[in-house]
Amino acid sequence: xxxxxxxxxxxxxxxxxxxxxxxxxxxxxxxxxxxxxxxxxxxxxxxxxxxxxxxxxxxxxxxxxxxxxxxxxxxxxxxxxxxxxxxxxxxxxxxxxxxxxxxxxxxxxxxxxxxxx
Amino acid sequence: xxxxxxxxxxxxxxxxxxxxxxxxxxxxxxxxxxxxxxxxxxxxxxxxxxxxxxxxxxxxxxxxxxxxxxxxxxxxxxxxxxxxxxxxxxxxxxxxxxxxxxxxxxx
Numbered sequence: 001x002x003x004x005x006x007x008x009x010x011x012x013x014x015x016x017x018x019x020x021x022x023x024x025x026x027x028x029x030x031x032x033x034x035x036x037x038x039x040x041x042x043x044x045x046x047x048x049x050x051x052x053x054x055x056x057x058x059x060x061x062x063x064x065x066x067x068x069x070x071x072x073x074x075x076x077x078x079x080x081x082x083x084x085x086x087x088x089x090x091x092x093x094x095x096x097x098x099x100x101x102x103x104x105x106x107x108x109x110x111x112x113x114x115x116x117x
Numbered sequence: 118x119x120x121x122x123x124x125x126x127x128x129x130x131x132x133x134x135x136x137x138x139x140x141x142x143x144x145x146x147x148x149x150x151x152x153x154x155x156x157x158x159x160x161x162x163x164x165x166x167x168x169x170x171x172x173x174x175x176x177x178x179x180x181x182x183x184x185x186x187x188x189x190x191x192x193x194x195x196x197x198x199x200x201x202x203x204x205x206x207x208x209x210x211x212x213x214x215x216x217x218x219x220x221x222x223x224x
Contacts, residue, residue, distance in 0.1 A: 022152040026217070035213075036191075043217065044204055044215045044216055044217040044218050045161065045204065045206075046132055047212050047213040047214065047215070058211060060211075061118075061212065062118075062212070076159045079178060094160060099163075099166075101166055101170075102151055102163070102166035102167060102208065103151065103206070103208045104151070104161070104206070105161060105163050105166075105172070106155070106161070107160035107161055108160065109160060116177065
């Protein structure tokens with residue numbers, strides 16, 4: 001069945017770089033796009049960016065200067081790197097699959113990231 | 118960016134109630150709106166896509182409607198398991214944007 005699982009450090013120092021990995025199973029990264037979505041505690045989600053099925057990328061303009069999304073199709077993994085982290089980057093980070101009929105039909109369990117010294 | 122404004126922010130409801138919540142887009146998004154349900158401690162789950170289409174396995178007490186800028190999610194015969202925060206999302210424009218949510222709580 002379709003599964004997505006995020007992994008990465010739970011604590012990041014201010015001004016440092018966040019690196020997260022999304023490992024997927026049950027579908028191919030060359031057939032479906034994968035997005036990263038984050039959610040501060042108690043707030044609505046925010047779409048960060050997308051790795052398209054064809055290898056192209058799209059980013060939220062608010063984060064574009066700090067964000068990079070890449071993939072390794074042989075390992076079924078999508079990667080997020082975001083630099084210059086600040087305390088307001090604290091929250092839960094999810095990877096999601098774009099369905100063929102809409103977006104975000106499957107979500108990972110999320111990884112909580114705290115930016116603090 | 119397209120702002121999605123949800124109302125009300127929270128609702129106190131009873132089991133069996135009919136619940137209606139709203140989402141207003143700051144510009145025309147056609148029917149490119151989804152609704153998601155998020156229970157405490159869980160990831161969001163897709164309920165409605167394309168403004169009015171129930172996703173696989175979603176009970177028929179959930180109904181989405183609307184187009185353009187105004188959208189509604191209705192839960193008929195509210196169940197205790199429906200207590201959650203509900204978010205609308207537009208995917209007509211980049212960036213895709215979510216509303217701030219409507220939280221359903223028991224009276």
